[in-house]
Amino acid sequence: MTRSETHFYKQDYTIRSYEVDAAGNLSVPSIFNLLQDAASSHALELGVSVPQLLAESYTWVLSRMVLRMSRYPGWRDAVQIRTWPSGIQGAFALRDFDIRDQKGNAMGCSRSAWIVMDTRERRPVRPTVFANRLKPAEGEPIMDYVLKKLPRQNDASVEKRFKVRYSDLDINQHVNNVSYIEWILESIPSFGENNHHLAELEINFLGEAFQGDQVLAGCIPFHSERKIFTHGVIRQSDRHELIRARTSWE
Numbered sequence: 001m002t003r004s005e006t007h008f009y010k011q012d013y014t015i016r017s018y019e020v021d022a023a024g025n026l027s028v029p030s031i032f033n034l035l036q037d038a039a040s041s042h043a044l045e046l047g048v049s050v051p052q053l054l055a056e057s058y059t060w061v062l063s064r065m066v067l068r069m070s071r072y073p074g075w076r077d078a079v080q081i082r083t084w085p086s087g088i089q090g091a092f093a094l095r096d097f098d099i100r101d102q103k104g105n106a107m108g109c110s111r112s113a114w115i116v117m118d119t120r121e122r123r124p125v126r127p128t129v130f131a132n133r134l135k136p137a138e139g140e141p142i143m144d145y146v147l148k149k150l151p152r153q154n155d156a157s158v159e160k161r162f163k164v165r166y167s168d169l170d171i172n173q174h175v176n177n178v179s180y181i182e183w184i185l186e187s188i189p190s191f192g193e194n195n196h197h198l199a200e201l202e203i204n205f206l207g208e209a210f211q212g213d214q215v216l217a218g219c220i221p222f223h224s225e226r227k228i229f230t231h232g233v234i235r236q237s238d239r240h241e242l243i244r245a246r247t248s249w250e
Helices: 028-046 050-054 129-132 177-186
Strands: 009-014 058-069 076-091 092-101 107-119 123-125 158-163 198-205 216-225 228-235 240-248
Touching: 028 050, 028 058, 028 092, 028 177, 050 058, 050 228, 058 092, 076 107, 076 129, 076 177, 092 129, 107 129, 158 177, 177 198, 177 216, 177 228, 177 240, 216 240
Parallel strands: none
Antiparallel strands: 009 076, 058 107, 058 198, 076 092, 092 107, 107 123, 158 216, 198 240, 216 228, 228 240
Protein backbone atom coordinates (compact mmCIF):
# COMPACT_ATOMS: atom_id res chain seq x y z
CA MET A 1 0.00 0.00 0.00
CA THR A 2 1.32 3.40 -0.93
CA ARG A 3 -0.33 6.38 0.67
CA SER A 4 0.65 9.85 1.76
CA GLU A 5 1.65 9.80 5.43
CA THR A 6 -0.74 12.69 6.02
CA HIS A 7 -3.61 10.20 5.71
CA PHE A 8 -2.29 8.02 8.53
CA TYR A 9 -2.46 8.27 12.28
CA LYS A 10 0.11 6.20 14.18
CA GLN A 11 -0.02 5.44 17.88
CA ASP A 12 2.42 3.32 19.88
CA TYR A 13 1.16 1.38 22.89
CA THR A 14 2.85 -0.68 25.57
CA ILE A 15 0.54 -3.42 26.82
CA ARG A 16 -0.30 -2.91 30.48
CA SER A 17 -0.97 -5.64 33.03
CA TYR A 18 -4.72 -4.96 33.21
CA GLU A 19 -5.07 -5.28 29.43
CA VAL A 20 -4.10 -8.98 29.27
CA ASP A 21 -6.33 -11.98 29.73
CA ALA A 22 -5.90 -15.13 31.82
CA ALA A 23 -3.55 -16.58 29.19
CA GLY A 24 -1.28 -13.51 29.39
CA ASN A 25 -2.25 -12.17 25.96
CA LEU A 26 -3.76 -8.81 25.08
CA SER A 27 -7.47 -9.43 25.62
CA VAL A 28 -9.99 -9.02 22.81
CA PRO A 29 -11.90 -6.20 24.59
CA SER A 30 -8.56 -4.43 25.14
CA ILE A 31 -7.80 -4.67 21.41
CA PHE A 32 -11.08 -2.93 20.63
CA ASN A 33 -10.33 -0.29 23.26
CA LEU A 34 -6.96 0.44 21.62
CA LEU A 35 -8.52 0.64 18.16
CA GLN A 36 -11.19 2.97 19.50
CA ASP A 37 -8.54 5.13 21.18
CA ALA A 38 -6.46 5.41 18.00
CA ALA A 39 -9.53 6.22 15.90
CA SER A 40 -10.69 8.86 18.39
CA SER A 41 -7.26 10.50 18.50
CA HIS A 42 -7.05 10.64 14.72
CA ALA A 43 -10.60 11.98 14.45
CA LEU A 44 -9.63 14.75 16.87
CA GLU A 45 -6.72 15.75 14.59
CA LEU A 46 -9.09 15.79 11.61
CA GLY A 47 -11.69 17.89 13.42
CA VAL A 48 -14.32 15.14 13.47
CA SER A 49 -14.05 13.64 16.97
CA VAL A 50 -17.27 12.89 18.85
CA PRO A 51 -17.02 16.00 21.09
CA GLN A 52 -16.32 18.16 18.03
CA LEU A 53 -19.28 16.72 16.13
CA LEU A 54 -21.59 16.95 19.15
CA ALA A 55 -20.93 20.70 19.17
CA GLU A 56 -22.41 20.70 15.64
CA SER A 57 -25.32 18.41 16.65
CA TYR A 58 -23.83 15.30 15.04
CA THR A 59 -22.07 12.22 16.33
CA TRP A 60 -20.42 9.01 15.12
CA VAL A 61 -22.10 5.61 15.57
CA LEU A 62 -20.17 2.43 14.80
CA SER A 63 -22.30 0.21 12.56
CA ARG A 64 -20.12 -2.70 11.35
CA MET A 65 -16.64 -3.97 12.11
CA VAL A 66 -14.42 -6.96 11.45
CA LEU A 67 -11.19 -7.81 13.30
CA ARG A 68 -8.63 -10.40 12.23
CA MET A 69 -5.73 -11.42 14.49
CA SER A 70 -2.83 -13.69 13.53
CA ARG A 71 -1.01 -13.39 16.88
CA TYR A 72 -1.28 -11.54 20.14
CA PRO A 73 1.09 -9.37 22.17
CA GLY A 74 1.57 -9.92 25.90
CA TRP A 75 2.27 -7.79 28.94
CA ARG A 76 4.81 -5.00 28.30
CA ASP A 77 5.02 -5.80 24.58
CA ALA A 78 5.04 -2.78 22.27
CA VAL A 79 2.52 -2.50 19.45
CA GLN A 80 1.79 0.18 16.88
CA ILE A 81 -1.67 0.88 15.52
CA ARG A 82 -2.06 2.75 12.23
CA THR A 83 -5.49 3.95 11.23
CA TRP A 84 -6.94 6.02 8.41
CA PRO A 85 -10.27 6.91 6.78
CA SER A 86 -10.45 4.51 3.84
CA GLY A 87 -13.43 5.79 1.87
CA ILE A 88 -17.15 6.46 1.84
CA GLN A 89 -19.63 3.82 0.71
CA GLY A 90 -23.23 5.00 0.68
CA ALA A 91 -24.26 5.81 4.24
CA PHE A 92 -20.97 4.56 5.71
CA ALA A 93 -17.64 6.22 6.37
CA LEU A 94 -14.99 3.49 6.37
CA ARG A 95 -11.94 3.37 8.64
CA ASP A 96 -9.13 0.79 8.50
CA PHE A 97 -6.64 -0.34 11.15
CA ASP A 98 -3.25 -2.05 10.95
CA ILE A 99 -1.76 -3.66 14.10
CA ARG A 100 1.98 -4.39 14.15
CA ASP A 101 4.68 -5.31 16.65
CA GLN A 102 7.71 -3.12 17.42
CA LYS A 103 9.65 -4.70 14.53
CA GLY A 104 6.90 -3.87 12.04
CA ASN A 105 5.56 -7.42 11.73
CA ALA A 106 1.83 -7.75 11.14
CA MET A 107 -0.29 -8.96 14.06
CA GLY A 108 -3.80 -8.04 13.00
CA CYS A 109 -6.04 -5.73 11.02
CA SER A 110 -9.53 -4.35 11.12
CA ARG A 111 -12.07 -2.60 8.91
CA SER A 112 -14.98 -0.57 10.27
CA ALA A 113 -18.05 1.25 8.96
CA TRP A 114 -19.43 4.31 10.74
CA ILE A 115 -22.65 6.31 10.47
CA VAL A 116 -22.96 10.05 11.07
CA MET A 117 -26.02 10.67 13.24
CA ASP A 118 -27.92 13.95 13.45
CA THR A 119 -28.49 14.24 17.21
CA ARG A 120 -31.37 16.70 16.82
CA GLU A 121 -33.38 14.60 14.38
CA ARG A 122 -32.05 11.24 15.67
CA ARG A 123 -31.47 10.06 12.13
CA PRO A 124 -28.40 9.24 10.02
CA VAL A 125 -27.02 11.66 7.43
CA ARG A 126 -24.61 11.07 4.59
CA PRO A 127 -20.98 11.21 5.77
CA THR A 128 -20.07 13.19 2.64
CA VAL A 129 -20.90 16.28 4.70
CA PHE A 130 -17.54 15.72 6.43
CA ALA A 131 -15.60 14.33 3.45
CA ASN A 132 -13.35 17.38 3.22
CA ARG A 133 -12.22 16.81 6.82
CA LEU A 134 -11.91 13.04 6.62
CA LYS A 135 -9.52 13.10 3.64
CA PRO A 136 -10.01 9.41 2.77
CA ALA A 137 -6.78 7.67 1.77
CA GLU A 138 -6.34 6.32 -1.74
CA GLY A 139 -5.14 2.80 -2.44
CA GLU A 140 -6.05 -0.76 -1.53
CA PRO A 141 -8.08 -1.36 1.66
CA ILE A 142 -6.47 -3.14 4.60
CA MET A 143 -8.39 -6.31 3.72
CA ASP A 144 -10.29 -7.59 0.71
CA TYR A 145 -13.57 -7.92 2.55
CA VAL A 146 -16.92 -6.18 2.23
CA LEU A 147 -18.61 -5.47 5.55
CA LYS A 148 -22.09 -6.92 5.31
CA LYS A 149 -25.26 -7.35 7.31
CA LEU A 150 -25.03 -10.61 9.23
CA PRO A 151 -28.04 -12.97 9.35
CA ARG A 152 -30.33 -12.83 12.36
CA GLN A 153 -29.57 -15.43 15.00
CA ASN A 154 -32.15 -18.14 15.69
CA ASP A 155 -32.91 -19.33 19.21
CA ALA A 156 -29.63 -19.39 21.11
CA SER A 157 -28.36 -22.61 22.65
CA VAL A 158 -26.65 -20.59 25.41
CA GLU A 159 -28.00 -17.33 26.78
CA LYS A 160 -26.66 -15.07 29.52
CA ARG A 161 -28.31 -12.06 31.11
CA PHE A 162 -26.52 -8.77 31.84
CA LYS A 163 -27.68 -5.49 33.34
CA VAL A 164 -26.34 -2.29 31.76
CA ARG A 165 -24.21 -0.43 34.30
CA TYR A 166 -23.17 3.20 34.28
CA SER A 167 -19.64 2.02 33.46
CA ASP A 168 -20.96 0.44 30.23
CA LEU A 169 -21.96 3.84 28.81
CA ASP A 170 -19.97 6.00 26.40
CA ILE A 171 -20.02 9.71 25.62
CA ASN A 172 -23.21 9.22 23.57
CA GLN A 173 -24.88 7.92 26.77
CA HIS A 174 -25.56 4.45 25.37
CA VAL A 175 -23.70 1.16 25.77
CA ASN A 176 -20.09 1.32 24.63
CA ASN A 177 -19.15 -0.95 21.74
CA VAL A 178 -16.61 -2.83 23.87
CA SER A 179 -19.24 -3.89 26.44
CA TYR A 180 -21.04 -5.81 23.69
CA ILE A 181 -17.76 -7.59 22.90
CA GLU A 182 -17.39 -8.57 26.55
CA TRP A 183 -20.94 -9.91 26.69
CA ILE A 184 -20.66 -12.10 23.60
CA LEU A 185 -17.36 -13.55 24.81
CA GLU A 186 -18.94 -14.40 28.16
CA SER A 187 -21.74 -16.26 26.37
CA ILE A 188 -19.37 -18.75 24.71
CA PRO A 189 -19.51 -22.15 26.47
CA SER A 190 -16.30 -22.96 28.37
CA PHE A 191 -14.73 -19.69 27.21
CA GLY A 192 -11.18 -19.44 28.51
CA GLU A 193 -10.92 -23.13 29.39
CA ASN A 194 -8.92 -24.10 26.31
CA ASN A 195 -5.99 -22.85 24.27
CA HIS A 196 -8.01 -21.36 21.43
CA HIS A 197 -7.56 -17.71 20.50
CA LEU A 198 -9.81 -15.44 18.50
CA ALA A 199 -8.89 -15.41 14.82
CA GLU A 200 -11.77 -13.27 13.54
CA LEU A 201 -14.69 -11.31 14.94
CA GLU A 202 -17.33 -9.61 12.81
CA ILE A 203 -20.06 -7.55 14.43
CA ASN A 204 -23.09 -5.47 13.40
CA PHE A 205 -24.41 -2.82 15.81
CA LEU A 206 -28.16 -2.54 15.31
CA GLY A 207 -29.66 -0.78 18.32
CA GLU A 208 -29.02 1.11 21.52
CA ALA A 209 -29.11 -0.01 25.14
CA PHE A 210 -29.11 2.32 28.12
CA GLN A 211 -28.33 2.26 31.82
CA GLY A 212 -30.62 -0.12 33.69
CA ASP A 213 -31.61 -2.17 30.63
CA GLN A 214 -31.49 -5.95 30.95
CA VAL A 215 -29.89 -7.60 27.91
CA LEU A 216 -29.57 -11.21 26.80
CA ALA A 217 -26.41 -12.40 25.04
CA GLY A 218 -26.99 -15.55 22.99
CA CYS A 219 -24.50 -17.94 21.39
CA ILE A 220 -24.89 -20.78 18.86
CA PRO A 221 -22.07 -23.11 17.70
CA PHE A 222 -22.06 -22.75 13.91
CA HIS A 223 -19.21 -25.11 13.05
CA SER A 224 -17.92 -27.05 16.06
CA GLU A 225 -14.77 -28.46 14.43
CA ARG A 226 -13.63 -25.02 13.27
CA LYS A 227 -14.83 -23.31 16.47
CA ILE A 228 -17.16 -20.82 14.80
CA PHE A 229 -20.01 -19.26 16.75
CA THR A 230 -22.84 -16.89 15.90
CA HIS A 231 -23.91 -14.35 18.51
CA GLY A 232 -26.75 -11.98 19.24
CA VAL A 233 -27.59 -9.51 21.97
CA ILE A 234 -31.18 -8.40 22.53
CA ARG A 235 -32.91 -6.12 25.03
CA GLN A 236 -34.96 -8.34 27.30
CA SER A 237 -37.95 -6.01 27.76
CA ASP A 238 -38.97 -5.77 24.10
CA ARG A 239 -36.69 -8.39 22.43
CA HIS A 240 -35.18 -5.60 20.32
CA GLU A 241 -32.03 -6.70 18.50
CA LEU A 242 -28.90 -4.82 19.57
CA ILE A 243 -26.05 -6.67 17.84
CA ARG A 244 -25.30 -9.60 15.56
CA ALA A 245 -21.84 -11.13 15.54
CA ARG A 246 -19.71 -14.06 14.39
CA THR A 247 -16.50 -15.32 15.98
CA SER A 248 -13.92 -17.79 14.68
CA TRP A 249 -11.29 -19.41 16.92
CA GLU A 250 -8.01 -21.24 16.33
